[in-house]
Amino acid sequence: MNEQRAIARASRTSGIRDLLRQYECGPIQLTGTNNALYERHLMFDNVVDPAVVGPRERFEAIARSVRDILSQRWLHTEQAYQNHNPKRVYYLSMEFLIGRSLANTIMNLMLDQAVRQCVDRNGHDWLALLEQEPDAGLGNGGLGRLAACFLDSMATMQLPAMGYGLRYEYGIFRQSISDGWQHEEADHWLRRPDPWEVARPQEQVEVRLGCSFEVRSGSLAVIPGEPSSLLGIPYDRPVVGYGGRTVNTLRLWAAAAPEVFDFHAFSAGDFVGALAERLTAESLTRVLYPDDSTSRGKGLRFVQEYFLVACSLADLVRRFRRDNSDWHALPGKIAIQLNDTHPSLAVAELMRILLDEAHLGWDEAWDLTRQTLAYTNHTLLPEALEKWPLRWFEVLLPRHLDIILKINHHLLEEVRARYPGDAGRAERISLVEEGGVRRIRMANLAIVGSHSTNGVAAIHSKLLRTKTVKDLADMFPDRFSNKTNGVTPRRWIRLANPALADIITQAIGDGWITDLAEMEKLRPLADDAGFREAIRRAKRDAKSQFADWLKSGSGVAVDPATIFDSQVKRIHEYKRQLLNGLRVVVLYNRLRENPDLEIAPRTFFFAGKAAPAYNLAKLIIKFLNNLAGTIDGDPAVRGRLKVVFLPEYCVSLAERLIPASDVSNQISTAGYEASGTSNMKFMMNGALTLGTRDGATIEMAEAAGEDNFFLFGLTAEQVIGSQGWYDPRWHYDNEPETRAALDLIFSDHFSRYEPGLFGPLRDVLLTHGDHYRHLADLTSYLDADQRLIKLYADQEGWARKVILNIAASGRFSSDRTIAEYASEIWDVRPCPVP
Numbered sequence: 001m002n003e004q005r006a007i008a009r010a011s012r013t014s015g016i017r018d019l020l021r022q023y024e025c026g027p028i029q030l031t032g033t034n035n036a037l038y039e040r041h042l043m044f045d046n047v048v049d050p051a052v053v054g055p056r057e058r059f060e061a062i063a064r065s066v067r068d069i070l071s072q073r074w075l076h077t078e079q080a081y082q083n084h085n086p087k088r089v090y091y092l093s094m095e096f097l098i099g100r101s102l103a104n105t106i107m108n109l110m111l112d113q114a115v116r117q118c119v120d121r122n123g124h125d126w127l128a129l130l131e132q133e134p135d136a137g138l139g140n141g142g143l144g145r146l147a148a149c150f151l152d153s154m155a156t157m158q159l160p161a162m163g164y165g166l167r168y169e170y171g172i173f174r175q176s177i178s179d180g181w182q183h184e185e186a187d188h189w190l191r192r193p194d195p196w197e198v199a200r201p202q203e204q205v206e207v208r209l210g211c212s213f214e215v216r217s218g219s220l221a222v223i224p225g226e227p228s229s230l231l232g233i234p235y236d237r238p239v240v241g242y243g244g245r246t247v248n249t250l251r252l253w254a255a256a257a258p259e260v261f262d263f264h265a266f267s268a269g270d271f272v273g274a275l276a277e278r279l280t281a282e283s284l285t286r287v288l289y290p291d292d293s294t295s296r297g298k299g300l301r302f303v304q305e306y307f308l309v310a311c312s313l314a315d316l317v318r319r320f321r322r323d324n325s326d327w328h329a330l331p332g333k334i335a336i337q338l339n340d341t342h343p344s345l346a347v348a349e350l351m352r353i354l355l356d357e358a359h360l361g362w363d364e365a366w367d368l369t370r371q372t373l374a375y376t377n378h379t380l381l382p383e384a385l386e387k388w389p390l391r392w393f394e395v396l397l398p399r400h401l402d403i404i405l406k407i408n409h410h411l412l413e414e415v416r417a418r419y420p421g422d423a424g425r426a427e428r429i430s431l432v433e434e435g436g437v438r439r440i441r442m443a444n445l446a447i448v449g450s451h452s453t454n455g456v457a458a459i460h461s462k463l464l465r466t467k468t469v470k471d472l473a474d475m476f477p478d479r480f481s482n483k484t485n486g487v488t489p490r491r492w493i494r495l496a497n498p499a500l501a502d503i504i505t506q507a508i509g510d511g512w513i514t515d516l517a518e519m520e521k522l523r524p525l526a527d528d529a530g531f532r533e534a535i536r537r538a539k540r541d542a543k544s545q546f547a548d549w550l551k552s553g554s555g556v557a558v559d560p561a562t563i564f565d566s567q568v569k570r571i572h573e574y575k576r577q578l579l580n581g582l583r584v585v586v587l588y589n590r591l592r593e594n595p596d597l598e599i600a601p602r603t604f605f606f607a608g609k610a611a612p613a614y615n616l617a618k619l620i621i622k623f624l625n626n627l628a629g630t631i632d633g634d635p636a637v638r639g640r641l642k643v644v645f646l647p648e649y650c651v652s653l654a655e656r657l658i659p660a661s662d663v664s665n666q667i668s669t670a671g672y673e674a675s676g677t678s679n680m681k682f683m684m685n686g687a688l689t690l691g692t693r694d695g696a697t698i699e700m701a702e703a704a705g706e707d708n709f710f711l712f713g714l715t716a717e718q719v720i721g722s723q724g725w726y727d728p729r730w731h732y733d734n735e736p737e738t739r740a741a742l743d744l745i746f747s748d749h750f751s752r753y754e755p756g757l758f759g760p761l762r763d764v765l766l767t768h769g770d771h772y773r774h775l776a777d778l779t780s781y782l783d784a785d786q787r788l789i790k791l792y793a794d795q796e797g798w799a800r801k802v803i804l805n806i807a808a809s810g811r812f813s814s815d816r817t818i819a820e821y822a823s824e825i826w827d828v829r830p831c832p833v834p
């Protein structure tokens with residue numbers, strides 16, 4: 001009774017009555033009384049006097065209080081799934097690029113008002129407190145962030161879903177820039193206790209391997225023929241859906257050595273050796289591999305991939321067996337989505353379980369495996385398609401190799417029956433790539449061993465079908481489909497850009513938060529001068545906020561009155577940060593030549609990491625930094641052009657920069673960017689796009705109308721068609737601005753004290769054929785840029801297009817994407833938690 005009164009009292013002050021009832025955990029008071037959750041955590045977790053604690057302890061205590069509030073819902077969610085036994089989705093991914101969780105979780109629980117009030121009342125600095133949480137950087141970029149957006153959507157849509165990944169102790173490396181060069185530092189994000197994770201050692205699983213490992217002079221050596229096993233310890237993280245009804249789980253596996261102590265080694269006096277074995281096992285999940293678009297020579301990565309698959313399948317099969325007695329129910333109860341080929345060993349592992357543990361016949365096992373698995377492709381770059389040496393399977397996974405070779409035998413029989421005499425086709429379709437080193441083609445395995453293969457944007461799915469894996473698509477046309485990516489509007493609008501979110505809500509209500517198609521209702525408001533002014537004000541404020549943050553954190557001053565023009569993503573030749581750099585050099589040359597030229601003042605932001613072994617990408621970073629330095633030091637352009645390379649691009653930086661950007665650069669060579677997802681985040685946050693006809697940018701322009709987009713450059717067909725005759729030299733010889741820009745770079749204007757530094761860029765652009773068509777697209781990029789600048793001068797016209805873009809962004813919510821996966825691939829339905 002007392003409790004009920006307390007809830008009623010809390011709800012009167014905070015207006016969150018219904019929600020508090022849901023939590024069913026008594027009076028919610030984060031702070032303010034002696035035994036409030038927050039003080040209890042400070043006192044009993046950290047044993048510190050609340051009067052003298054620092055911000056880190058405060059963050060931990062608040063996060064743990066929030067976790068207390070969601071715990072009961074978390075348990076109820078799993079109970080509802082057990083009671084209803086619905087078909088479940090398992091999303092297997094080597095990456096989940098989560099970022100920070102505190103503010104997002106509070107928002108999804110709809111506790112933001114209440115918590116803010118409490119924190120303010122206590123005089124704490126809320127933003128400083130949020131900064132205490134490290135980004136969970138368990139991913140490289142788009143693929144990992146997509147997985148995180150999907151988890152948010154699945155929980156919000158009340159789908160019975162779970163993510164499976166690895167608990168890397170070190171996430172994506174931290175980038176610092178010194179003297180313009182990228183340096184990498186270890187990201188020890190788990191140095192301090194993570195308040196979100198719950199270790200569940202009682203649910204550990206055992207993973208058997210065909211060989212053993214030892215540490216020899218600091219590196220990992222394989223001992224063939226000596227089977228061993230590892231333990232997978234699950235660490236669960238809550239995934240709160242918007243509204244706080246469903247709380248799903250992201251289960252991350254950490255590797256450990258089995259508890260059996262090596263008495264032999266111990267009695268032989270090798271106590272240290274026996275413990276070293278434990279260290280060896282634990283090192284498996286120590287670090288996330290940076291993506292350098294080639295899998296060659298990464299034995300540890302191969303073991304990581306198997307470890308993820310073995311742990312996750314053992315776990316989900318155990319859950320399935322608990323609730324179902326008949327193996328044939330498997331595809332009716334479970335859908336497993338493979339995020340790229342990284343977990344595609346699941347094909348062989350599920351077959352092994354069904355053959356060796358369930359004792360089913362081959363045909364039955366094969367049918368169940370295929371009906372359960374589905375595969376998403378994220379790249380067309382041939383060098384990025386995973387192929388693992390057959391020898392590694394022999395040593396580590398001999399049973400899986402048997403199974404894969406038998407699958408291949410059946411596959412090739414079918415190919416020969418359908419295409420008699422076509423040896424070339426059989427060779428291309430085969431799961432085994434012959435040659436000096438025989439390799440297993442993981443994409444072929446994933447396509448053959450699943451019922452669904454999808455690309456992540458219309459153009460990507462089409463190129464996948466018609467070029468990259470054409471023979472397989474000819475053979476199994478019904479398995480292929482498109483699922484254009486999306487991003488969660490909760491994190492990427494409501495959390496990252498609250499001012500814009502409020503303006504939208506005032507105009508059309510808050511339905512857009514869970515149904516982004518409602519953004520359409522903004523369309524007529526493009527003609528409303530008051531609304532245009534509100535949108536402009538939100539952008540101005542976001543720019544000022546960003547400028548203040550940048551100045552206070554790094555001392556770099558940018559002028560919010562300039563156009564903020566951004567390109568933020570991994571550094572890769574195909575993404576063409578170099579093309580953007582060339583654009584800046586041309587604009588710089590125009591001002592040098594004609595100092596009185598009237599131009600709209602601009603600030604160009606770059607951010608992104610280069611894979612540590614990708615030397616050319618690192619040189620591009622150095623080039624952009626030198627460009628920034630030279631332009632800064634040139635009085636002729638001061639106040640009109642500025643280039644800023646922001647170090648350590650991560651989810652949190654994206655959340656700050658994207659709302660503050662006027663212009664989004666999406667300028668990959670057409671046909672190379674599978675989809676892109678930052679393109680969508682910029683669009684919903686009111687930036688206009690300068691882009692090529694690539695990935696999902698094509699669909700975004702279609703949705704907004706090409707008039708409201710700044711498209712330029714060769715189409716994918718033209719890029720393909722120009723193979724054989726494209727000559728970058730032609731552009732150098734015939735385009736004065738192109739030539740002047742390149743001459744300036746290669747005259748060491750940007751490398752005065754490092755002569756010849758950018759020679760490799762010359763080689764790439766002029767000597768080695770400019771594979772990514774930088775020079776072919778430079779002039780049309782500049783034309784599009786000019787059109788955009790002209791529009792910017794007309795602030796009303798600009799705001800109109802911004803509104804039409806936001807209004808058309810509804811299709812790019814990850815809720816829409818997940819709805820398509822759910823109905824067209826998984827056949828799963830919501831399972832509401834009472």
Ligand code: 26Q
Binds near residue numbers: 146378676
């Ligand atoms: C593979 C083997 C060994 C080590 C690392 C890797 C590896 C790791 C990460 C290979 C690739 C990745 C990541 C790829 C990625 O992020 N792709 C992007 O996926 C997005 C989501 O679909 C798309 O929007 C982007 O277009 C695509 O580039």
